[in-house]
Every structure is written in C-alpha cells, then in structure tokens.
C-alpha cells in the first residue's frame with residue numbers, strides 16, 4: 001500500500017477565509033485509483049495477519065453497494081489473495097450493479113445470502129459454518145471493523161502531523177472504526193469531530209463498545225472520548241440517503257475548491273464542517289478534513305440527481 005499519494009492539501013473557500021480557518025484536506029482518496037480512502041487503511045493489518053497465519057484466503061461481508069467489498073476485492077487482486085464476499089440479499093447476482101460487477105471482475109467469489117442469514121453473520125456458529133465451507137479462510141468483519149482496522153487508521157494522524165499542526169480533525173463515521181483509530185492518534189488539545197452518516201446513530205456508545213471489544217480499559221476510553229465532538233444532524237435522512245441540498249453543496253464545493261466529495265460519507269462530513277465554520281465554532285483554527293474516499297459510490301446518485309462534478 002502506497003500512502004505517499006495521500007497528501008495534506010490546503011483548501012480555501014470564501015467562508016473559511018472570513019472566519020480565519022486554515023482548512024486542510026488529508027487526501028486518502030488519492031491512495032489508489034480504483035479503491036480509495038480508509039478501506040486500504042482498515043485492511044492493511046488484516047492482510048498482515050493473513051500472511052502471518054498463512055490462511056488460504058479472505059472472507060468478508062457487505063451490502064449490495066459496499067465500498068468495503070470492492071476494496072477487499074481490489075486489495076486481494078493486487079496481493080494475489082483468494083477472496084470471498086458474502087453479500088446481503090439472495091435476490092442479487094454478479095451483474096446487479098457496478099459494485100458487484102467490479103468485485104466479480106476483480107476475482108472475488110460472491111455468495112448471496114438472505115437478510116435473515118445476514119443478521120446472524122457475526123454469530124460464532126455461523127462463522128463456524130462458513131469456515132467449514134471455506135477452511136482456513138480469514139474472516140474480516142463487515143467494513144473492516146475491529147482492532148486491526150483501527151490500527152491502520154491511527155496512522156493517518158501521524159502522517160497529518162508530519163505536515164501540519166492542527167486543532168481539529170473532521171471525519172465521516174459509519175462503523176466508527178476509522179474515527180476510533182484516528183482518536184487513538186490524537187495528542188494534547190487536538191479535537192476529533194465525527195459526522196455519523198446514519199440516522200439516530202448512538203455514536204459515543206458504538207465507539208466505546210468498539211474500544212472495549214479491542215480490549216482498551218475503561219479509564220482510557222473515558223479519557224479519549226473527551227476529545228470527541230459528535231455532529232449528529234447531518235445524516236440527510238440516513239445511510240445512502242441524500243437530497244438536492246446535499247447535492248448542491250457537493251457541486252458548489254467542487255466548483256469552489258476542485259475537490260470531489262461523495263454523497264454517502266464525505267459530502268455529509270464536509271457539510272457539517274462548513275456549518276461549524278458558519279457558526280463561528282472553528283474561528284482561527286487549523287482544521288484538517290480526512291477525505292476517506294468513496295467517490296465511486298457517487299455514480300449511482302448521478303442517475304437521479306444529475307452530474308456532480
């Protein structure tokens with residue numbers, strides 16, 4: 001994985017200038033042409049573990065439009081690792097959409113299961129069943145969640161700090177793996193702003209649970225969670241939902257800065273950041289936005305809303 005392409009780039013808008021905000025973007029979307037962003041970060045240590053354990057292949061899970069499935073397929077293709085994607089929805093097939101088609105073309109074997117079955121995918125007995133079918137495969141949780149995923153994301157902060165001293169970081173939140181990893185990398189008074197893309201998402205609880213799952217002690221978790229600010233009003237209706245306002249924001253931001261945002265994650269997170277700037281909450285700060293990628297997911301929105309970039 002070559003993260004040297006992920007530069008820290010200064011971006012200026014009229015509004016950030018007015019508020020004395022120095023805005024930088026950590027361009028994890030540039031890590032790879034095909035699959036960008038936090039996915040590589042999350043998979044890195046799983047792949048290391050895979051090599052150490054001498055597994056036969058990697059098996060993971062995702063929905064019909066999963067960035068994670070596509071990233072796993074691309075990573076495994078590059079590393080010559082056999083891989084299986086377990087997909088939610090028995091009615092789907094390899095040509096149901098671009099994401100699934102790309103996964104299959106990259107050599108991922110797709111296995112379609114019912115929504116009911118998908119609900120129990122993390123149960124021990126279901127994993128045992130999968131491993132009976134695919135012996136010695138390494139099971140990677142949906143979205144690359146867990147400690148290995150966190151560890152890879154922690155490295156983003158060290159890379160940013162080499163380029164710029166910052167007050168606040170902004171990042172989009174789904175499973176919370178990326179934000180938990182980033183949080184582990186913070187020091188002193190640095191703050192982390194998270195923007196959940198799911199509606200009514202219990203961000204703090206999910207982050208605490210993930211830390212607990214990764215065996216961090218309670219005192220440590222209480223301490224680090226103090227640096228987190230949750231922006232819970234920017235889900236635009238929930239996961240994968242969008243509206244004209246969000247689309248207009250993405251278009252305008254692209255026109256003003258040349259930076260592409262996606263409607264599922266980074267568009268919502270940047271929207272929250274800009275709203276905080278408008279409210280004067282970031283005045284005279286150095287703020288870094290972590291661009292986690294996901295631009296390939298914009299394709300399916302352009303059919304409904306028209307061209308974004």
Ligand SMILES: Cc1ncc(COP(=O)(O)O)c(C=O)c1O
Pocket residue numbers: 037038067068143172173174175176177178179265266292293294295
């Ligand atoms: C482009 C993009 N940004 C942000 C996220 C959120 O990351 P996490 O699920 O680790 O919270 C995801 C989901 O993995 C994503 O695909």
